[in-house]
Amino acid sequence: MSCSSLFKMRLVHLDLKGAPPKVSYLSEVFPLFHALGANGLLIEYEDMFPYEGHLKVLRAKYAYSPAEVAEILRLARLSQLEVIPLVQTFGHMEFVLKHAAFAHLREVALFPNTLNPHEAESLAVVKAMIDQILELHRGAQWLHMGCDEVYFLGEGETSKQWLQQEQNSQAKLCLSHIRAVASHVLAQHPGTTPLVWDDMLRDIPQDQLKASGVPQMVEPVLWDYGADLDVYCKVLLMEKYQECGFQRLWAASAFKGATGASQALTPVEHHIRNHMQWLQVADSGPVDILQGIILTGWQRYDHFSVLCELLPVGIPSLAACLQLLVHGGFTEHVKLKVESFLGVTSLEMMDAVSEGAGSFPGSDIHALITQISLHLRSSVDALLERNRYVTGWFSPYHRRRKLIHPVMIQHIQPEALSLLSRWSTLVQQLEVALQLAFYPDTIEEWLEENVHPSMQRLQGLVQDLGEAADHQPLPTSPGWDTGQDP
Known part of the structure; x- marks a missing residue:
């Protein structure tokens, strides 16, 4: 089985909210990503994007400059990697809401993760971030709007009052914000399709999801990083989304950053098993609805948590997972190909500092x-x-x-x-x-x-x-x- 018929797009996720690589290092790893079978990148800039104007406060100390973003995009093109930018617009907004200038836009005062969807200024800030990001990513086919793990939604005072009205619900609140953000993307940036993580959509009743209009506006990304994910339930979820009117779906696996907030070394076997399960999902689910798979590589669980595995540490896992997807399995032959790409004698954890520790960028x-x-x-x-x-x-x-x-x-x-x-x-x-x-x-x-x-x-x-x-x-x-x- 070849993955080409299952996942047309294979994107490597770069989570820049922790340990963002220098552009010079990205110039070394992009060709490797391409050689291993990737044809795209999902770049989650967070505070590394060079925001301007009233958003300039969001920049991290070492944020990329506009010229560096342009260079990253040039390097990606050279390695035939489609770039999809990701900007959080609902949950995981800590990099915005931690600042005094935006703290009043929190859904709950003590929780800087979630945006208050009732405030007009909330949507204005989100629109400004999107516009600045897409200004530097002109021609982007997709924009990932995030929208995962919107914790404490509905628990702010304004939301509580709103929810007292009989026709209102937390699901309606969530969908209305997603619809507002997606409407802006589609109206102001025609040709760019919004993506969203799917966890906030999973439990919404089918009729409510269908009636919201959201399925005609966004493409959900079904994510599961477990080594023993439930293939049957994932197929049922895909069928539900298809029946609700979503035309395209995406999958999201993980090659690192999903097995512990303070994980330092990547458990390769866990991630290989995760991708084997996703192959089963793709092979069993509705035909021709999966646009691609995003191999996530989380660098922090959230903006305030510690670093998990650094990118060079996760490269052997990434190599194994990409080659597994390309070849439709992880046979001994595929394992040998991965070891050849990496310049290692064994894919098992390299427990030595020696000349034979690898030849890939960052192997030292x-x-x-x-x-x-x-x-x-x-x-x-x-x-x-x-x-x-x-x-x-x-x-x-x-x-x-x-x-x-x-x-x-x-x-x-x-x-x-x-x-x-x-x-x-x-x-x-x-x-x-x-x-x-x-x-x-x-x-x-x-x-x-x-x-x-x-x-x-x-x-x-x-x-x-x-x-x-x-x-x-x-x-x-x-x-x-x-x-x-x-």
Whole structure:
């Protein structure tokens, strides 16, 4: 089975609300994406877009310039990758609603994720964002409007009053906002079709969905990142959407960023299974309704959460998933092709920093992060919590008082210094590699979350050892010196 008949479009999702890659790194990975079977990109700019005017406050410190956006689009064209921009317009609006200038547009005051759909200014802000994005993406065939996970919708005071009217419902509230945003796209940017995530539509009764007019305006993206997604239920959902009047549907899988908010390493097998399930859905569902599949690569679960796997770490998973889609399965032959593309001897997690760790862009980052994620914390824990000389003769009690048996310094210090030297060297190598792909704030955040806690514990032990060695108080009896005069 070839995927070409199932998913005409295969888009790689770039989630820029965390660890946005430098343009120079994108120039290296776009040709690889194309070679692996991708023919499009879904770019979720969030705060990396160079908004102007009253929206300028939304820009992140290292936001792309208009020239850099133009260069990204040029690079995408060179690699025959169709670009679909994504701008959130309902839920996941934290990057807008966290700012004081827009905080009054929250549906619920303490929850900056969801936009209040009753405020005229809410729609005006959304329209302005869309217009600025499409101004730099002229000719875009699609615009993704987001609209997923609109939490607390209907719980604002205005919504509560509105919902008291008998004919109103939360579903109607949701659909009316989607319709208003989609109407603007279709009226002001003819030729551009709006996409929406489908989770807010799934439970809306069929007759209500059909009567809303939304099926004639947008194309839903059915998303499920599970390794054991329910194929039968997905097919039923596709049939429901088709009966409601949607002409085109999209699927959304995940190649990274969907197995834990603080996940550092990508579980490739999970994502392979997810894509195998989506192949079954596509093969079993209504014929010729699926426009394509978006391979999502989430970088944060939301604007305020920690970073999950960095893009270079997820590339082996992406390669496996794209090739699986292209060939209609993941046979041993496909696995060998993926390993050849990546320049690795095995697709299994690369647990070594060596010459053979890969030849794909960012393979050094992948190898170093793998090494650090698997072994840094465990090696420090082993020394501080399970080394019998440390636990027996240099416990927290001893360390606070700078007390140690002189002989024990010889048992502890060489190993501690060796471990510190080894990890300091690897961390320095990672910093150098990260600087070629990412901006300073990304590097700072990743190291502070994943490296500094263990390194500080190790450095603290070494420092305490040195200070204790300078004191070396001698025991006067079975216990330590009490400090009393003889």
